[in-house]
Amino acid sequence: MTTPDGAPDPTTGVYAISVAADLVGTGVQNLRAYEKAGLVTPQRTAGGNRLYSQADIDRLRQITALLDQGLNLAGITMVLDLRDENHQLRTTRTEQSTRQRRTDHP
């Protein structure tokens, strides 16, 4: 089930674990370890194969970057959680504030 280098499967639009691994620059075993730690949650095929989307690849890149900076998996979990949480808060807040600004200064 090997996919061509760097190219996502056209039918599924996602990467196999092997291409995701050397795309990020690590082994497949580590990616499973990251999933076990809850750092990434790739979808699964009917056969049980992991399907890494482009968003998952970006997430994996952030993980390795944070890993190089000396954080452990627990720390990275907090960072990514806070990052998602803050993103939600920011988007809702900017929507409200723009709505507020329009009413304050028409």
Next chain:
DNA sequence: CTTCTGACA
């Protein structure tokens, strides 16, 4: 491709 297990810095 999957899971599990053991070993190393």
Next chain:
DNA sequence: TGTCAGGA
């Protein structure tokens, strides 16, 4: 603790 290697 995270990473890597081998085998089912």
